[in-house]
Amino acid sequence: RVDGKRLWDSLMEMAQIGATEKGGVCRLALTELDGQGRDLFVRWCEEAGCSITVDGIGNIFARRPGRNAALDPIVTGSHLDSQPTGGKFDGTYGVLAGLEVIRTLNDVGYETEAPIEVAVWTNEEGSRFAPATFGSGAFVGDFDLAACLETQDVDGKTVREELERIGYRGPEPVGQHPIGAYFEAHIEQGPILEAEGKTIGVVTGGQGQRWYEVTVTGQEAHAGPTPMARRRNALVGAARMVELVNRIGFDFQPDACATVGMLLNRPNSRNVIPGQVWFTVDLRHPEEERLARMGTALREGCREIAAAAQLELEIEEIWTLPPMPFDAACVDAVERGATAAGYPYRRMVSGAGHDALYVSKVAPTGMIFVPCEDGISHNEIENATPADLEAGCNVLLAAMLERADA
Amino acid sequence: RVDGKRLWDSLMEMAQIGATEKGGVCRLALTELDGQGRDLFVRWCEEAGCSITVDGIGNIFARRPGRNAALDPIVTGSHLDSQPTGGKFDGTYGVLAGLEVIRTLNDVGYETEAPIEVAVWTNEEGSRFAPATFGSGAFVGDFDLAACLETQDVDGKTVREELERIGYRGPEPVGQHPIGAYFEAHIEQGPILEAEGKTIGVVTGGQGQRWYEVTVTGQEAHAGPTPMARRRNALVGAARMVELVNRIGFDFQPDACATVGMLLNRPNSRNVIPGQVWFTVDLRHPEEERLARMGTALREGCREIAAAAQLELEIEEIWTLPPMPFDAACVDAVERGATAAGYPYRRMVSGAGHDALYVSKVAPTGMIFVPCEDGISHNEIENATPADLEAGCNVLLAAMLERADA
Ligand SMILES: NC(=O)NCCC(=O)O
Ligand SMILES: NC(=O)NCCC(=O)O
Numbered sequence: 073r074v075d076g077k078r079l080w081d082s083l084m085e086m087a088q089i090g091a092t093e094k095g096g097v098c099r100l101a102l103t104e105l106d107g108q109g110r111d112l113f114v115r116w117c118e119e120a121g122c123s124i125t126v127d128g129i130g131n132i133f134a135r136r137p138g139r140n141a142a143l144d145p146i147v148t149g150s151h152l153d154s155q156p157t158g159g160k161f162d163g164t165y166g167v168l169a170g171l172e173v174i175r176t177l178n179d180v181g182y183e184t185e186a187p188i189e190v191a192v193w194t195n196e197e198g199s200r201f202a203p204a205t206f207g208s209g210a211f212v213g214d215f216d217l218a219a220c221l222e223t224q225d226v227d228g229k230t231v232r233e234e235l236e237r238i239g240y241r242g243p244e245p246v247g248q249h250p251i252g253a254y255f256e257a258h259i260e261q262g263p264i265l266e267a268e269g270k271t272i273g274v275v276t277g278g279q280g281q282r283w284y285e286v287t288v289t290g291q292e293a294h295a296g297p298t299p300m301a302r303r304r305n306a307l308v309g310a311a312r313m314v315e316l317v318n319r320i321g322f323d324f325q326p327d328a329c330a331t332v333g334m335l336l337n338r339p340n341s342r343n344v345i346p347g348q349v350w351f352t353v354d355l356r357h358p359e360e361e362r363l364a365r366m367g368t369a370l371r372e373g374c375r376e377i378a379a380a381a382q383l384e385l386e387i388e389e390i391w392t393l394p395p396m397p398f399d400a401a402c403v404d405a406v407e408r409g410a411t412a413a414g415y416p417y418r419r420m421v422s423g424a425g426h427d428a429l430y431v432s433k434v435a436p437t438g439m440i441f442v443p444c445e446d447g448i449s450h451n452e453i454e455n456a457t458p459a460d461l462e463a464g465c466n467v468l469l470a471a472m473l474e475r476a477d478a
Numbered sequence: 479r480v481d482g483k484r485l486w487d488s489l490m491e492m493a494q495i496g497a498t499e500k501g502g503v504c505r506l507a508l509t510e511l512d513g514q515g516r517d518l519f520v521r522w523c524e525e526a527g528c529s530i531t532v533d534g535i536g537n538i539f540a541r542r543p544g545r546n547a548a549l550d551p552i553v554t555g556s557h558l559d560s561q562p563t564g565g566k567f568d569g570t571y572g573v574l575a576g577l578e579v580i581r582t583l584n585d586v587g588y589e590t591e592a593p594i595e596v597a598v599w600t601n602e603e604g605s606r607f608a609p610a611t612f613g614s615g616a617f618v619g620d621f622d623l624a625a626c627l628e629t630q631d632v633d634g635k636t637v638r639e640e641l642e643r644i645g646y647r648g649p650e651p652v653g654q655h656p657i658g659a660y661f662e663a664h665i666e667q668g669p670i671l672e673a674e675g676k677t678i679g680v681v682t683g684g685q686g687q688r689w690y691e692v693t694v695t696g697q698e699a700h701a702g703p704t705p706m707a708r709r710r711n712a713l714v715g716a717a718r719m720v721e722l723v724n725r726i727g728f729d730f731q732p733d734a735c736a737t738v739g740m741l742l743n744r745p746n747s748r749n750v751i752p753g754q755v756w757f758t759v760d761l762r763h764p765e766e767e768r769l770a771r772m773g774t775a776l777r778e779g780c781r782e783i784a785a786a787a788q789l790e791l792e793i794e795e796i797w798t799l800p801p802m803p804f805d806a807a808c809v810d811a812v813e814r815g816a817t818a819a820g821y822p823y824r825r826m827v828s829g830a831g832h833d834a835l836y837v838s839k840v841a842p843t844g845m846i847f848v849p850c851e852d853g854i855s856h857n858e859i860e861n862a863t864p865a866d867l868e869a870g871c872n873v874l875l876a877a878m879l880e881r882a883d884a
Contacts, residue, residue, distance in 0.1 A: 156745040157698060157753070199747035262703030281702070283748065292563060292857040295737035295760045296687070297668030297829025300727040302853070307738055308724045314717035321706040331701035332713055333748040335741070339562040341605035342689065342739040342758040343831075344856040347563070352748040354701045423703025425749075447708070450750040451698040 074469055075179070076462030079172040083461070086112060086152070086168060087160035096452025097160055101153035101195035101206075102130070102231065107238030109152040113167060113192060120174050122190075125249065126242025129220060130194040130235045131207045133249055136174045138187040138476060144252030146184070146476040147435075148173065148468060149191030150427060151207075155199050159454020161259045161444065161461070167192055169257040169465040173472060184476035186252055193427040194240075200225050202352075203283055203391035208427035211247050212434045251435035253402060253475045256428040257468045258439060259456050263447025264420060271463045272410040272417035273441030277397035278429040279327070279421055280363040282389055284353040286313065286374060289384040292339060292347030303345055307337055309383040310349035316373040317353055324366050329356040329423065358395050358421050396429045402438030402471070409440075409470030415463050424449075440467050480875055481585070482868030485578040489867070492518060492558070492574065493566035502858020503566055507559035507601035507612075508536070508637065513644030515558040519573060519598060526580050528596075531655065532648025535626060536600040536641045537613045539655055542580045544593040544882060550658030552590070552882040553841075554579065554874060555597030556833060557613075561605050565860020567665045567850065567867070573598055575663040575871040579878060590882035592658055599833040600646075606631050608758075609689055609797035614833035617653050618840050657841040659808060659881045662834040663874045664845060665862050669853025670826060677869045678816040678823035679847025683803035684835040685733070685827055686769040688795055690759040692719065692780060695790040698745060698753030709751055713743055715789040716755035722779040723759055730772050735762040735829065764801050764827050802835045808844030808877070815846075815876030821869050830855075846873050 089109045090099030099105045110132060114124055117134035125133045135145060150166025170190030177188065193211070198204025201223045209215040221232040235241035260266075265273050290304035314332045321330030335351040353370060357363035371387055378385035403419075410417040420441065422429075428439045442464035445455035495515045496505035505511045516538060520530055523540035531539045541551060556572025576596030583594065599617070604610025607629045615621040627638040641647035666672075671679050696710035720738045727736030741757040759776060763769035777793055784791035809825075816823040826847065828835075834845045848870035851861035 155747050155750055157750075197747075198749060202748060204749060260703065261700045263705070263708065279702070291854070293854050294667045294830055294856040295739055296685070296735060296762055296831065297666065297855075298735070298853065299669070300724075300731065300735060302669065305724065305737075307720055307741065311717035311720035314713055315721070318706075318711065318714045325706065329702060329704070329706060331711075331749070331751055333701055333750050333752065334746045335713065335743045335752075336746075337741045340740045340742075341561050341603075341856070342608060343604060343610060343737070343760055344561055344563075344739050345737055346739065346741075347857070354749050356702055424700055425702065447704065448697070448699050449703075450700040450747070451753070 074172050074176045074462060074465045076458055078175065079168060079461060079465055080458045082168045082171065083160060083164060086164050090154065092157065092452050094452040096454065097154045097158050098156055099154040100156065100200040101197060102234035102238060104238065106153050110192065110240060113152065116171055117190065120178055122174065125244050126240055127244040127249065128242060128246045129207050129210045129217065130240040131211060132192040134190045136177065136188045138184045140185050143186035144250040145187035145189040146472050147189040147191050147251045147254045148256060148472060149193065150256050150258060151193045151196030153195055153197050155197050155450045157452050159449055159451060161454055161456050162449050163196055165259055165461060166257045169468050172465050173469045176469060184473065186476040188472060188476060196427055201231055204425050205427050205430055208430035212430045213247055214430060217246050251431065254428060254431045254435050254437045255468055255471050256426060256439045257464045258426060258441060259444040259449060260441040261424045261444060261449035265441060265443035266447060268418060269416065270418045271415040271460055272467055273420045274403060274407045274410060274417050275398065275422050275439035275441055276403055276419050277395065277421055278425060279356050279358040279423060280360055280395040281393040281425055282355045282363060282367055283391040285388045285390050286351050286353060287386040288349045288378060290347055293345045295343040295345055298345060304382050305345050306349045306383060307346035309377055309381045310351055312377045313374050316377065317370065320366050320369050324357060324362055327358050328366060330366065360394055393425060393429065396432055398432055398438050399436035402436045405471040405474050406438045406440050406467060409467035412470060413466050438471060440464050480578045480582045480868060480871045482864055484581065485574060485867060485871055486864045488574045488577065489566060489570060492570050496560065498563065498858050500858040502860065503560045503564050504562055505560040506562065506606040507603060508640035508644060510644065512559050516598060516646060519558065522577055523596065526584055528580065531650050532646055533650040533655065534648060534652045535613050535616045535623065536646040537617060538598040540596045542583065542594045544590045546591050549592035550656040551593035551595040552659050552878050553595040553597050553657045554661045554878060555599065556662050556664060557599050557602030559601055559603050561603055561856045563858050565855055565857060567860055567862050568667065568855050569602055571665055571867060572663045575874050578871050579875045582875060590879065592882040594878060594882055602833055607637055610831050611833050611836055614836035618836045619653055620836060623652050657837065660834060660837045660841050660843040661874055661877050662832060662845045663870045664832060664847055665850040665855060666847040667830045667850060667855035671847060671849035672853060674824060675822065676824045677821040677866055678873055679826045680809060680813045680816060680823050681804065681828050681845035681847055682809055682825050683801065683827055684831060685762050685764040685829060686766050686801040687799040687831055688761045688769060688773055689797040691794045691796050692757050692759060693792040694755045694784060696753055699751045701749040701751055704751060710788050711751050712755045712789060713752035715783055715787045716757060718783045719780050722783065723776065726772050726775050730763060730768055733764050734772060736772065766800055799831060799835065802838055804838055804844050805842035808842045811877040811880045812844045812846050812873060815873035818876060819872050844877060846870050
């Protein structure tokens with residue numbers, strides 16, 4: 073059994089790095105603060121006797137040797153980057169739960185057959201560099217590595233520059249790291265476990281996701297002397313599209329989600345009719361066919377709105393992640409871990425994207441969810457209880473040991 | 479008669495300062511570039527034999543002496559600051575038309591009875607520091623000077639700091655500068671003169687204006703696992719309010735304008751349901767009573783939208799400018815100038831706010847409009863013909879001489 077207090081203390085110490093006034097964390101991918109978070113993790117792992125490998129996209133692997141060095145390691149992990157107004161647990165929990173597994177094995181001097189590793193995946197959040205789950209997507213070859221390295225943030229800084237600046241552009245070729253099986257612990261980020269009084273979510277897979285970038289172009293003009301009838305107001309068009317996206321989310325219930333998360337208005341001056349608006353769309357559904365229909369509804373709806381308002385329109389689908397079922401044996405291993413410890417649990421599909429979804433393309437994979445308060449994440453008030461976090465970590469330990477000693 | 483080519487050349491030289499790739503100007507109030515524009519104007523005025531006074535809010539007065547130093551000067555002018563994606567003529571034309579009047583009088587050695595002055599008013603555009611017509615508003619005492627000096631841009635820099643940095647926090651007490659009469663030449667910034675084939679707009683006054691700041695607060699949450707029905711999406715609420723503002727503009731036709739020009743979405747991350755949106759509203763109408771009703775429609779409509787979507791709402795009216803008729807004698811002087819020169823003209827109300835509207839509170843005032851291409855301004859493609867600009871300057875010369883020698 074893991075040491076819940078030690079896990080909690082490590083979470084609180086990591087949360088100091090990028091701590092916000094409202095009790096959250098702002099530790100955007102590949103910033104100075106992300107570098108500090110990584111450094112702390114690496115130091116803790118080295119103190120726990122692990123060896124460290126970093127690959128060319130900044131993914132970190134901390135290894136605790138097993139009896140049989142020829143076996144592929146059983147890997148766990150998650151990410152240390154956060155949203156701009158993120159919480160203390162999203163990602164960090166999965167990383168530090170992995171560290172706690174290693175510390176627990178050290179405490180009792182337990183030697184596993186296969187090595188045990190903890191991975192930190194680069195830029196999982198996708199808020200500084202799009203899309204999300206960048207490090208794991210590149211790892212499994214779904215994202216082109218060269219393109220990933222040249223991806224820019226809004227200030228034009230590239231992933232390559234920023235990796236080099238914080239010292240995490242490692243020598244290991246991306247995707248060459250062996251993985252025998254992968255487990256990831258994470259807060260649920262939704263309201264289901266809490267509502268049903270369950271401690272553990274046995275995750276059976278992830279829903280599909282499509283990300284878009286939309287540009288609406290009208291004509292800038294003076295807000296005073298330009299008659300309403302002559303206007304080509306890009307923001308009015310974009311506002312109708314925000315409403316459309318929201319309606320698509322409701323139209324494809326149950327299970328659909330549709331969100332405009334980011335919106336930039338230009339030139340953004342009080343007395344200028346907006347000439348151009350750029351915004352992002354995030355569509356999700358557990359079924360591929362419904363998700364595709366949501367995408368069609370988005371394109372057709374935006375086209376109609378733009379045409380009616382004499383606006384130009386560009387829509388680009390920049391990322392798509394199909395619904396992804398996990399390995400049945402890994403899912404069962406997680407369930408057995410929950411049953412053995414006597415934790416109430418349920419099977420569920422993940423609403424969020426996770427590195428585990430990409431890793432599942434190259435290795436048998438499972439995930440463990442624990443409840444978070446009010447189902448809120450991507451918010452500074454994100455919260456989870458020490459007891460639930462400890463429970464998830466115990467299930468992680470059990471599942472990893474089952475595979476490592478198999 | 480003025481020298482149209484010299485006026486045009488000066489306009490083109492000034493347009494180099496802050497020139498944008500698309501042929502426009504970005505010379506935001508009190509930036510380094512605004513300082514350079516002011517320096518060039520001051521140098522030109524000194525070369526034309528003028529003395530310079532600067533007041534405590536950075537308004538500049540360049541004086542050409544008259545025969546009778548006891549008479550209050552006849553003043554013209556406008557502003558040198560621009561929108562972020564502004565044009566070459568908005569404001570600058572009025573300032574350099576004034577300079578051209580002085581150069582023309584110098585050419586022929588004409589001595590007026592009253593002194594002639596050209597004023598440059600600080601921060602007319604209101605895009606870096608709100609509200610607009612800042613320098614003239616403070617000059618006539620409508621804005622509190624101390625509050626003006628502490629007004630911050632989005633980066634937290636104050637008007638006071640920025641005035642000092644560019645060297646335009648002058649010693650003259652604000653509002654103490656005498657003005658016998660005031661005329662301002664400006665591009666129309668609307669489509670009427672061009673549509674009717676008129677060269678000169680004889681401006682009879684300005685429409686009323688109300689500016690608001692609206693904050694909509696919901697709850698940030700993850701765009702993936704947060705069910706649609708549980709969301710409190712601030713951007714969806716704001717989008718409905720953008721639509722509402724646009725509808726108010728149409729509902730109060732003829733003559734109403736209603737615009738959301740600036741909008742900031744938070745935290746502005748692709749996979750986060752927006753938690754807070756801040757935006758501005760600009761309402762205009764030539765009749766005070768209709769304008770007030772537009773304001774009521776805004777408040778009530780926003781309140782309904784917020785309540786229905788479980789969002790919190792704050793609306794603040796940050797500025798109001800009532801409809802403002804100009805001095806009948808000054809309007810007539812402008813009309814006589816147009817008639818005498820044989821330019822086709824019409825009387826009209828200004829859709830834009832201008833420094834002249836504030837100055838009209840302390841001195842008899844008139845304005846001269848010239849057409850601009852497609853009625854477009856607050857846009858880098860803003861354009862006007864050398865012939866129309868020369869015509870407006872000739873009318874300005876005639877009107878100023880009529881008052882200066884009266
Ligand atoms: N776990 C998590 O918040 N991932 C971010 C990627 C996404 O689902 O949008
Ligand atoms: N002339 C001009 O563009 N003024 C800006 C103030 C306004 O918004 O009307």
